Amino acid sequence: MTITSAGPTTPLVPAAPAPVAASDAELVSFSIDGIETSAPKGTLVIRAAEELGIQIPRFCDHPLLAPAGACRQCLVEVWAPGRDGKLAKMPKPQASCTLEATPGMQVKTQHTSPEADKAQHGVMELLLINHPLDCPVCDKGGECPLQNQAMSNGRATTRFVDVKRTFPKPIAVSTQILLDRERCVLCQRCTRFSEEIAGDVFIDLQKRGAQQQIGRFDTDVLGFVGDVPAGAATLDTSGKPFASYFSGNTVQICPVGALTSAAYRFRSRPFDLVSTPSVAEHDSNGSAIRIDHRRGVVLRRLAGDDPAVNQEWISDKDRFAFTWQSAPDRITTPLVRSRNDDGSRGELVPASWVEALGAAAAGLRAAGAVGVLPGGRLTLEDAYAYGKFARVALGTNDVDGRARPHSDEEEAFLAHHVAGRTLQVTFADLDRAPAVLLVGLEPEEEAGILFLRLRQAVVHHRTRVVSVAALATRGLERLSGTLVAAAPGTEAEVLDGIVGGAQDQLGEAADLLAADGAVILVGERLAAVPGGFTAVLALAERTGARLAWVPRRAGERGAVEAGLLPSLLPGGRTVADGAARVDLAAAWDVDSLPAAPGRNASAIIAGARDGSLGGLLVGGLEPADLPDPALARDALDRVGFLVSLEVRASEVTDRADVVLPVAPPVERGGTFVTWEGRPRPFPQALVSHALPDHRVLDRLADELGVVLGLGSLAEVHAELDQIGGWDGARAEAPRVAGAEPAAVAPGTAVLATWHQLLDAGRLQSGEPHLAGTAKVATARISAATAAAVGVADGGSLAVSTDAGTITLPVAVTDMPEHVVWLPTNAAGSAVRDTLHADSGDVVRIAAGNREVV
């Protein structure tokens, strides 16, 4: 990370310290190939050999999966001291992937033991007899562990002249995951991943002997209330169509070409690809990824290896949703709207940068007061540039990066608790946490890797997960979590009820949180609950649990650090704090900064509608994501002058007076700041002339006669280093009383809603195979509520407000009565757009009259 500084100040977003290796473990001494070594007790021989640079061939072994010992490729000769202390050879060669090193052991690998070498050659020959050897047409060819190790540890020719086992090819496990069984070497990495890591047991071994194969089961196991994918899929082991957000990992860890993805199958050869390490842009985890591209086209993305963050896993969204960056509706040149003869708005016309920047500057200058809505997907550098642009070039605090339901209480919470407090809760802390409370957060849907890390903590360290939510999702079940049911809007009340000595679940939750190391993870959705953040802060203080905020989008945390809130400046400085303003004004080399508190996103929309704001500068946001999309569209229509910085044509660019194209992440470098507060820098992967936001803003400021000094990443980083963190006063904690829950009349219900990982989001467009693995949009209500409106499980439910109606199949679910859950933005369920409603609002429910298939 380049944001670190040698200077006296704390960096604005300090890089994470290097992890300290555990050194207290008991060491055992032994030798491999005559090299004396020592390793912590319990270390597997194959790992110890890696440390010495000795590679033992292997297939089933994977460091993040439990040992299997199935492929037998890693056999080594082992001598160990017997009871009499004399060194004795173990009668059989041992699988080094299951053998723990013991004191005095002498291991001889294929390099020093003819027996081990012969054993490995023998196993390799056996693995290849039923393998099709179709490497020239196989996607894995060129990066295939089987191919590579057959070369390094196999016979030059085969003695097999008999009949190979074959299978029809391939099985489409889902629209995305394809399985060619004849290539499979039955190492069970995929099945162990799905069972041990993701908890979605969608494939398993079936049949036996040489007919053993990976397959899907269709036995109907009871007790599964599942999420069903939109596209065709095979049945999982419970007999339901397979739905998993992590299935792509099985393709990556498959040591042969048996599992492939529909998106990449037959698209390229590995040796034609150029790889660039990067960071996933789809959530706030900052997963390390590898972008593989060829001649300027991204062909696939793989999980990067980062033990501190995503280990070696990523969600399917991070893996497969990248075509949006090169979608046909990419904006490639600046656009300026012509004026008709009568002065009304005309068409958008391509323009030069000089022309467009000039038009934008002139328009903004003429507009008077301008509000800034930069959206939630920005890099730290861009967020910082928007904030500085608003305050220095536009002279306003009317800037808000929250393109979602938000509140002043949330703003105070972010300023008080989040800004400037990086890495106070990390993934590693979750591993050690005895208990984790989730509030307004569905980890599997809203932060995929967080889900896997939590599951790891649950499985390996018996971490207890408690969720305050309207219903227990399948994700929570797989975390062995406990639901503290809370109807939307009552979360604050429930949180206040978590006190020691309380009855039932609440008292138990209080006890769990009181344990040393307990963590509360709160999602962005709590902003919709009056008093929610106040209650969660009080809870953290009461129990001693640490509290972290987990937003959904990649740019949210960076925006907070960069001060993209109307009352917040970079590094946790507040607008209200004169000293902070002076400090920053000095750094920015301006006389003063605007002292008046700015408007939040809703107020900016309102201001644009009522004319108190003459112009808007809008970054990458969708009006449909805002609390009231209709209001937002109206504001964009009415506002005097609209400048849009966008990657692709959108509802905003459709209405803009000047459109300035910006680069998607793959075409620029930058830094995402994760929910942990961890800076995740990534380089530019593709050669491009597209400009990142901060550079466009720098040039726009130039046109306005202001020197922003943010023309390059180096400049931004230097400035961030110079500003550093803030050790002055922090914002006060919010104190907002909870609201009385809305009254629920017959025929109405309180709306609960959250985003699903795969839905109708714009960053997933252009990837039909991925879309097929999204869950079918389903409404959920309790049995009593369903009975009251006369809907049976699987029937059709119409959820409506004055603005519109959403009709979905209904799944009767164990959840509070008079509550209806809808996916926020699934196909056919655009809640904010259709209903203009959000969590906690009262909606009408009735039996739907549409046939649900």
Added chain:
Amino acid sequence: MATTLAPVLSAHWDADRSWALETYEANGGYRGLRRALSMQAADVVTMVKDSGLRGRGGAGFPTGMKWGFLPAPDGGPRYLVVNADESEPGTCKDIPLMMASPQHLIEGVIITSYAIGCHHAFIYVRGEVLHVYRRLLRAVEEARAAGYVGSDILGSGYDLEITVHAGAGAYICGEETALLDSLEGLRGQPRLKPPFPAVAGLYARPTVVNNVESIASVPGIVVGGADWFKQMGTERSTGHGLFSLSGHVTNPGQYEAPLGITLRELLEMAGGMRGGRALKFWTPGGSSTPIFTAEHLDVPLDYESVGAAGSMLGTRALQIFDETTSVVRAVTRWTEFYKHESCGKCTPCREGTFWLAQVLQRLERGQGTPADIDLLLDLCDNILGRAFCALGDGATSPITSAVQYFREEFEAGCHTPADALFPPQASALFDYTPRRSAALVGVHA
């Protein structure tokens, strides 16, 4: 002095309704249980240790020592699991025992459970033998009605439940850890060891897994005492055992005799070879043990002597083949069995048996090449000791031993079909029309 039969388990198989509880009791049944319940549990374990009883399932591990491996009680459950998944080709001792005298097993289960502190025992029966499954269910029912199973057994305060579980038909489930997985409802494949079942077995609790015959031998030891048991057999292979003679003998069947008896003695009891033909080869302990020939007729059938002669006592499944038998064909059938029953978990067994079967089939058709014999031996070398569990090793034994003793027959497989050299009808007891005529000799169809 010639060895005589020592019927203990099989003593009353000829009784009327031998399987019924009253028949068993009338012949001294459940005296062992009464005696055991009057003893300290640890004394029962000591008694079995002293008797020298070794596992009758094939490996011959001392039974009492196995029980002693259980960790000290921690208040949680511990289990006894009886391995009644008898599936090895040739092995047919447990199923007749459970058919004819299931109460022997039930009493043994109760005594063993008492000795090891188990309150829930499982009998895992091979699923194909439905009649045996029914008989065991009935036997447990009878034992429960008589107060031998359930709570406060015979007023001792000791409780025991017995569950009889039918497997779904997989040879691998005779491997103890695969059996435990199968019993837990999982796919039957062997588990990684350690942990061993004694530490973390069924439901990850301390578990003893014993063969049917081992457990059924326990009541006799408790009644007769360790010394009575040690009178039978040899010094290190004590006691009685069921010897299952099958194949080309005049009177095939179960011969319960002291360990250490020879095949020559057993053959005499069985009326000699069928039709007076000459013995060609035989298995001492099922198809997974290296074969013997006529030169081994006087090898004492105990663990040590058979081992010293290059095979294993195994399950004492003596399959007898006379001079009309093609060893290539017999080995091919066995190998096809292993190919069919390989669980698929590890590469050597899964792929190796698949390949071995094809090579052997080629040799059986007379279409082999000289290189095929070396290939067979090398493949066996690549499987033996490389597989995940012992089943892979077992699959190689008949091949390597057959090539050792009858290499010329395999060499003949390079030009002459096995059924031309050894017409199947020569072994048949009845008129038999072979599928393939000897006239086709040399025609490699």
